Amino acid sequence: MLLITGCGVVPGGGSGGSGEPVTVLTFAPEKTGATNMPGMNAMADTYARWVNARGGVGGHRLRVVTCNERNTAQGASACARRAVEEGAVAVVGSYSQHGDAFLPTLEAAGIPFIGGFGISDEEFSSYLSFPVNGGQPALLAGHGLQLAGVCDRVALVRPDSAAGDQLPELLNAGLAAAGNSTADVLAREDATDYTGVASRARTEAGTASGDAGPGSGPDPGPGSGSGEEPRPGCVTAALGERTETFFDSFRRLPEDGSRVRVSSVIGSVGQSLIDRTGGRGGPLEGAFITGWYPAAGDSRWAEMRQVIADHAFADNRVDPADAGVQTTWIAYTVLASVIESLDTDEITSRKITQALDEGVRVTTGGLTPELRWEHEDMLGIPDFPRIVNPRVTFQVVREGRLVAQREDSVDVTETLSGSVAD
Structure with a gap:
């Protein structure tokens, strides 16, 4: 039995869609002595409540599992194993410095890693990583x-x-x-x-x-x-x-x-x-x-700010000016676009990965350039071959x-x- 604290499951409100629920996992460090990103897990929960209140994603209720990565290799590995045990079709909008600890587990299970924070080199080299920023x-x-x-x-x-x-x-x-x-x-x-x-x-x-x-x-x-x-x-x-x-x-x-x-x-x-x-x-x-993105006061963040106001339920971890919250919002935007693009009622990790590899296009309302992860869209820089969004803001x-x-x-x-x- 896997013993891990700081993990949760948010099924979301509302009746959801008519298809089978889709399970994803988000992890980030919380309550540690170093970097903490509690807003990422909290934003994932908030997003689930929002989309499920609207009928789910592509007719499927979104089930979000969150996990405390603890800023350790052991914590990152445990969260990856949790994704496998929960039957997650993707890990979305997560933070870890320990890409070498969690990505091999996801690769072995065929689970794509969508929109990580961009803090580990492996996020820009793993064939199952689909970054939304240049890290x-x-x-x-x-x-x-x-x-x-x-x-x-x-x-x-x-x-x-x-x-x-x-x-x-x-x-x-x-x-x-x-x-x-x-x-x-x-x-x-x-x-x-x-x-x-x-x-x-x-x-x-x-x-x-x-x-x-x-x-x-x-x-x-x-x-x-x-x-x-x-x-x-x-x-x-x-x-x-x-x-x-x-x-x-x-x-x-x-x-x-x-x-x-x-x-x-x-x-x-x-x-x-x-x-x-x-x-x-x-x-x-x-x-x-x-x-990576427009300043927090930019009008392009208006929808995210409204979702937080309506569905975060005064959770002060969800700060719309936080880069982790913003990255998680964009990562879940990618997930929703991919699921809605699939012409099938069965949502699997393989089908999500295939759609991403074959060039599904994702628009984020101007928060990033249009995102696509076909081979020709990647920069091809030896150390960071999977970067597809090389833009930053001053x-x-x-x-x-x-x-x-x-x-x-x-x-x-x-x-x-x-x-x-x-």
Whole structure:
């Protein structure tokens, strides 16, 4: 008997459709000492309640099983086994750094992995993975592009882990557009204080004295810079949930006259963190942020926000500004499109995989480009061959809100290709 806590089953409300129920599983870490993504499981439950109240998906009631991945390889493996035991036809909108622990189990059972968060390399190489974003690779490469014309020097604070080892190369691929590169500052992912790390990062990034402060200065777009005064240095932190702890340590450093701004990527920084750290008066005011999707206030999120308002039942885990919640919404949009495309009453993992492989097209209301996973749709980058959505968005914290820095998204295909070539 499999013993696992933190798992649940949500059959959904309403009578559902006339076909057999379709079971899927979503997993993410909750209540751990490192990164937690409780909104992903909660969004999966919310989505099930919504579609079942509307009659299900393609005439089938959606049965969602959720599982706490615990941020461990053992937890990820246990959740994959749970998917097999529950007869899931897909794992949808999930988060794990341990792709090597859960994907072999899903592959052995023929269960597709749809719309993972994009934090593990295996999500972009497994033949049963169907990503909806470019994951951490696209974020870091894009972030380098965002900072290339803005920062004089860049210090990257990242986990001292296998997952963190690839981040400097990716960031450097974008920074190369301005002939720049990053100083690599390693940090423990589970530390409770980053004062020493923050001091080193500021030293590595610091420029000549002048107007200091992480949120000071104008909000230039990428490629800007008049040359009339030195550009600030930038400290970029990509520590997942511990990014908050880092910026708390950073803001407590005594002033030394350095002109330094801060930056990060979605997944490490979001609106909830900006709010918790003081909003417009906090250390993240003026920060540059790279994301996968439009800013949370964009009208293209209106349907998701309404679904949350109507069906989350005041579950405060479901934050519409959270990248995990957003990714889960998009992943379930993909699932629904695939099921509705099948000309059969029997929904199986094999039929879902076949539809995805044979080019089912999914539109997401402009939240992503049109998604399709045929061979010719994939970038073919050796390290990340299954990326089909290489676009990122440049955002900035202004008046305490995470808003678009530029309206259009940015394609990082060439930048990612350069990171491999180098």
